[in-house]
Amino acid sequence: MDIDRLARLLDLYLDEGLDSETKRELEEMLLANPKAREFFWQRAELNAHLRQHGQEAWGVKVLGQDGEGGDKLPTVSESRQAKPILKWIVAGLAASLMLAMVGSWILRDGGRVGTRDQVALNSSDMNASNESSLDGGQSSSVDDERPVDGLRDVWVAVLRKAVDVEWKNPLNAPSVGEPMKARRIQFENGLIEIQTNRGARIVLKGPADLEVISDMEIRCEKGRLSVDVPPPAQGFLVHTPLVKVVDRGTAFAMDVRGDTTAEVHVIDGLVELSSQVVDLPMRELREGEAVGVATDGIFNNIPAASESFPSTAEINSRTRAVINEMRQSWKQRRKAISNDPSCLVYFDFERTNDGLRGNQDTIVRNHARDAEGNGNGIIVGCDWTSGRWTGKRALDFKNVSDRVLFSVDGEHESLTCITSIRVGSIDRTFSSLLMSGDAVEGELQWKISRTGADNPMGRLRLARRSAEWDNSVSDFLSDPVIGPQRLGTWMQLAFVWDGINRTCSQYIDGELVSHDFIQTLPDSSFLRTGQLELGNWTPRGSDEVMSPVRNFNGRMDEFVMFNRAFSQSEVLAFHDLKAAYWKGQKANNWSDPSNWFAGVVPTRSDDVYIDASDEQKAVFDSGATEVLSRVIVGSKTGRFGELEISGGSLFATRNSDRHTRVGVAGGVGIVTQSGGEVDLNTLQIGLDPSSQGTYQLSGGNLLLSRGVSATMSSLEIGPQLGRGLLEISGGTLMTRRGVTLGRDGGTGVFFVRGSKASRIDIGSFRDFDGFWVQNTGSTLKVRVDDEGVSQIRVHETTADDGANVHFSNGALLDVGFEATPSAGEWDILKWDGDLVDEGLQFASHVDTDVWSFSFVDTDSSGSPDTLRITAQP
Structure with missing residues (x-):
């Protein structure tokens, strides 16, 4: 064995510098020689140690490299004394070694950056404080040799990255960096990257339903995925409803659509395929080959298109884009925070050039508009480091002396404090966040408290001193919610x-x-501030004797204090940098910042949530929005949202995975459009159980320019046990793809009221055929006025046998008059494709002595192309 050559190949491998030839050479050396594999593990262990000792991970630029935020810090690639950074296989293979050797919960880079379900990145150094405990008899430092919750022995994979993910069940969603046991993962849209502890890396695009069975086996019911398998994971197995794929040293991609279709594309190497439906011989598939599998389970050769599948490059690119958008949103929000008259303290930890006296490295500027001269913070001991994203500054708290000192006078009937932190370790009984040591009634202490010496979980704890004379405190405790998965x-x-x-x-x-x-x-229900500290505690009263050290171990990159109580919606709005929440206070005007929580009008790429109605409803009547991600009206159980559009231009097409929704997650939503231009990716009305949605179009133009990936519909009314209504009495509706009424137990109503709508065109926009799918219990409703009724037109634009119409058994037709009844016939739905009628029928209240319907061939093609209704005299 050529040890020098092996070392060189491993360096290239860990730096992701292998080409196809050197990759094959390394694989052969590892498979052929046990000593080579042992050398591989030693190199992985070395890199794991180097990574733990303070290297910023994954070569991401850090503080100051984009010209913002301070002095430049070196990246890993600039520190040649450090070995190459851990990459995809080391993150999996060395993880258990790292846990056993260093005992702390070493996770991945960057954690949640910014918004809920928006983006999560892996993070780097998780340096726990190495100083000896100074808590005296009350010390309860973590035993470095003890595995955390036994997870070292049972975890099989880790969620490395998640970008723009909308989880199907957010409460049960995995956290980025969290080691996972065998589990099921479901999400509606976005991208995630999973790595097993054998090194196999899976990039998955939603909508997706995947089960991690073990470190060598997954089951995919739905989703587009690419799988990269290193030598230690050779034999990796992927189950789907139609085909089983066994890796034989390769990279491959799949498109899985339940039990209807599947595709397998080999990017590199070899896989073995077995049909899950019929008894067929095992088939080998090699680089550049691809097969499709239909419901019959037969393999059919198809053109290879592996470049169209999700990849690490794509997830990295989208991550960078989202982070940049969030940083820009944060910059816009800073001004609104600073100008809020209730803001007492705003530390953004950014470098300022506005003439501060003294050394800026030891002063943090208070940006609150009405801050007094002594409102700035004095930094003691902390080092400057990088924050939530590239160029964002943060303070690093490590030593027992590290803290920020500042002063806020007064007693406060209401108080809101918000901070962004990254916990390095919970290595003390108490980790201070915001503390006063004045030992007076109302004294404030906010900290993370550990549940016990043998339990790594932490809880948020707010304490208030009751009275000077009895030295008692009132404690307000959360459940243990800060676990090992949140470290870093x-x-x-x-x-x-x-x-x-x-x-x-x-x-x-x-x-x-x-x-x-x-x-x-x-x-006496007030809080007293006075002399305060961030990240530490210096008692100045009777607590000074025998008080334990309570320094915080981690980073902080923002701190705000307001002298009023935030609502739950306002706290959420403050957290979601890429979401805007409607408040509705001043004349309901969309463009007034005071009508939005956090004081910022929706900006580029935002998700917009409207959960107010009647006198507080949102009104959009002029101007043009930036290109938003989506609009949600009536977003959750118990929430009623209303949006009125009478003019202007509203765009929500920024993120192709995001759908505008009216009534979702149990909410009730109403949109009324009487004018203006509305351009949405897709529109879902009444989505999920107990949800109700209504969209009334009486004027203006409504364009739906993409399709819901699960059904390829541009418009879904009443999917997934929901109830939805689209009513058109004027204006224009145009879609790129089809319409689906009802789905998975839901019911939808498409209501055409009279003849005033100028166009109802399904599939006429750009490059896809329209279609009409009306499921059992859903209704096509029309009302005929004196001039007739506006016709729904289903277009074929690609000449590939699309533009079909499908009525399920029990689909309903509801007809009647808007004006004076009269005899006649009216064509209400016309299509370019084929008809599948399994049982369209009149709704029960329709008078069948007056009304009838028929499918008519109007172009002499030999097939029906029109749904015609007839009223008898």
Whole structure:
């Protein structure tokens, strides 16, 4: 064995510098020689140690490299004394070694960056404080040799990245960097990257339904995925409803659509295919080959198109784009925070050039508009480092002396504090976030408390000193919610002290984690601030004797204090940098910032949530929006949203995976459009159980320019047990793809009221055929006025036998008069393709002595192309 050559190949491998020839050479050496494999593990172990000791991961640029935020810090590639950074196989193969050797929960790079279900990146150094415990008898440092919760022995994979993901069940969604046991993963759209602890890497695009069975086996029911398998994972197995794929040292891609179709494309190497439907011989598939599998389970050769599948390059590119958008949104939000009259303190930890006295490396500027001269923070001991994204500055708290000192005078009936932090370790009983040591009534202490010496979980804890004379405190505790999976992950923490309603609430990433009643006398339910510290505690009263060290171990890149109580919606809006939440206060005007939580009008790529109605409904009547991601009206159970559009141009097409929804997750939504231009990717009305949605179009233009990936519909009414209604009495509707009424147990109504709509064109926009699918229980409803009724037109634009119409058994037709009844016949639906009628029928209340319907051939093609209704005299 040529050890020098092997070392060179491993260096290339860890730097992702192998080409196809050197990759094959390395594989042969590892498979042929046990000593080569042992050398591989030693190199992986070395890189794991180097990674733990403070290297910024994955070669991402850090602070100051884009010209913002301070002094330049070196990347891994600039530190040649450090070996190549851990890449895809090391992250899997060395993870268990890293856990056993260093004991701390070493996760991945960057954690949640910014918004809920928007983007998550892997993060780098998770350096726990190495100083000896100074807590005296109260010390409870973590035993470095003890595995955390036994997960070292059972985890099989890790979620490395998640970009623009909309989880099907957010409460049960995996966290980025979290080691996973065998589990099921489902999401509606977005991209994720999973890596098993044998090194196999799966990039998956939604809508997706995947089960991680073991470190060598997955089952995919739905989704587009690419799989990259290194030598230690050779034999990796993928189950689907139609085909089983066994890797034999390769990279391959798949498109899985339940039990209807599947495709397998080999990018590199060899796979073995077995039909799951019929008894066929095993088939080998090699580089550049591809097969399609239909419901019969037979393999059919198809052109290879592996470049169209999700890849690491794509997920990295989308990650960079989203981070840049979030940073721009954060910059816009800073001004609104600073100008909020209730803002007492705003530390953004950015470098300022506005004439601050003293050394800027030891001063953090208070940007609150009404901040007094002494409102700036004094940095003691902390080092500057990188924050949530490239160029964002943060303070690194490591040593027992690290802290930020500042002062805010007064007693506050209500107070809201929000901070963005990344926890390095929970190595003390208490890790201070915001503390006062004044030892007076109302004294504030906010910290993370560990549940016990043998338990790595932490909980948020807000304490208030009750009275000077009895030295007692009132504690407000969350459940243990900060676990090992959150270490090294950016998260936003908040507490809201509401002395008026006498409640104390705490939040993580905008989600409520504790809500308690304040049990004090009405005249003593205040919080006192005074001399404060971030990240540490210096007691100045009777607590000084025998007080444990409570320094915070981690990073902080934003801190805000307001002298009012935020609502839950406002806390969530503050967290979601790429979401805008309607508040509705001043004349309902969309363009007024005061009508939006966080004080910023929706900007480019935002998700917009409208959950107010009647006098607080949203009104859009002029101007043009930036290109938004989507609009959600009535977003959750118990929420009623209403949007009125009478003019202007509203665009929501930025992210092809995002669908505008009216009534979702149990909410009720209403949109009324009487004018203006509305351009949406897709429109879903009444989605999910208990959801109800209505879209009334009486004027203006509504364009649906993409398709829902699950059905290829541009318009879905009443899918997934929901109830939806689209009513058209004027204006123009144009779609790129088809219309689906009802799906998976839901019911939808497509209502054409009279003859005033100028166009109802399905599939006429650009390059796809339209179609009409009307499922059982869903209704096509028409009302004839004195001039007739506007016709629905299903277009074929590609000449590939599309533009079909399908009525399921039990699909309903509801007809009647809008004006004075009269005899006649009217063509209400016309199509260019084929008809499949399994049982269209009149709704029960239609008078069949008056009305009848028929399918008519109007172009002498020999096949029906029109649905005609007839009223008898």
